[in-house]
Amino acid sequence: MATSTRLFVTQDLTPDQPVVATSDQAHYLGRVLRLQAGASVILFNGRDGEWSATLSEIGRSTGLFTLTEQIRPQIGSPDLWLAFAPVKKTQTDFIVQKATELGVSRLIPLLTERTQSERVKTDRLRATAIEAAEQSERLDIPEISEPVRLDRLILEWPKERTLFVCAEAGTAIPLAEAAQARKSGAVGFVTGPEGGFSAAELDFMHQSPLVLPVGLGPRILRAETAALAALAVWQAVAGDGISRPPRRG
Incomplete structure (x- = not known):
């Protein structure tokens, strides 16, 4: 072509x-x-x-x-969800764009105590995802969910889907190690807002038997960096990172 x-x-x-x-x-x-x-x-x-x-x-x-x-022929993307706290407009668009490129199948805007934007335009996020899919050779578009509060997300999370929470502090399994052990099945990641989750939110999440805290290294990452680092590590270790894009020309 x-x-x-x-x-x-x-x-x-x-x-x-x-x-x-x-x-x-x-x-x-x-x-x-x-x-x-x-x-x-x-x-x-x-x-x-x-x-x-x-x-x-x-x-x-x-x-x-x-x-x-x-x-x-049609090939599906990995069954990989990302629930992320929206940040400023440009950074939120960046998260959606890069998460689409990394193969996420569902994006869930997450409302937390420190979420900077309560008003999320899902139609704009979908347009951003479509443009990213067109440019990255994806064959599908990630689903864009309506914003949901953190407590509701945890309470309604499907029991069959592993729930990794990217925790910037406290006890956590290194993500590469968790990915190596998991290797297959439906998974999802939760990343927080600028300033991180509140102590009450962390306590609430840790009480859920579905939550598995994972670490992304020794440094505090920006919200958008944490989301994309988590997806990149997972795809490289347990996702479709071994595949190659189609040859053009």
């Missing part, structure tokens, strides 16, 4: 059905990239794999794609 233009669509991808571009996609293709009818693009929808397509029509706010062939 000579093109790097890759778009997420919601429509089913079947050879006999044209795919309609959104107005934003049409603007991006026609006005930003200045593509003409006949240009090659790549489409995916999180269900039907990845397809090469031709931009058969392009206008100011409309566009139409014609599928040519399937490039890759």
